[in-house]
Amino acid sequence: MTQQVTIRDEDFQLARDSAGRLGTSLEEAVAKALHDLHRSTAPESTLEPGRQAELDAIRALVAEAHQHIIPGAFNDHGWLYDWNGLPG
Incomplete structure (x- = not known):
């Protein structure tokens, strides 16, 4: 079932940026964010x-x-060990 939601411009931009970072569609990015929340x-x-x-x-x-x-x-704790991973 397809329904519409109205969101503010800045939220739309965030969703579009997130979709770009995830390499997904806008709808998939919004769905992922909602599922994570x-x-x-x-x-x-x-x-x-x-x-x-x-x-x-x-x-x-x-x-x-x-x-x-x-x-x-x-x-x-890297300072505790030498280059071979042994105690220094």
Whole structure:
């Protein structure tokens, strides 16, 4: 079934740019964006109570660890190893 949607000019331009980057049609780019948005905002699947408790505990640990992240810090450990991948 084909239906029409009216969007603002700047949104149309974004959709056209996205389609160009993806190498798809305008319709496919808009559909992909909508599917991605739907997937990212969909409610979580229901878990067994034990699994939900584990997930909640992990999320609490992540939230606590996130407070200690130093802005601009990086995760490059290359300086620890030589050109052969052995400890330096």
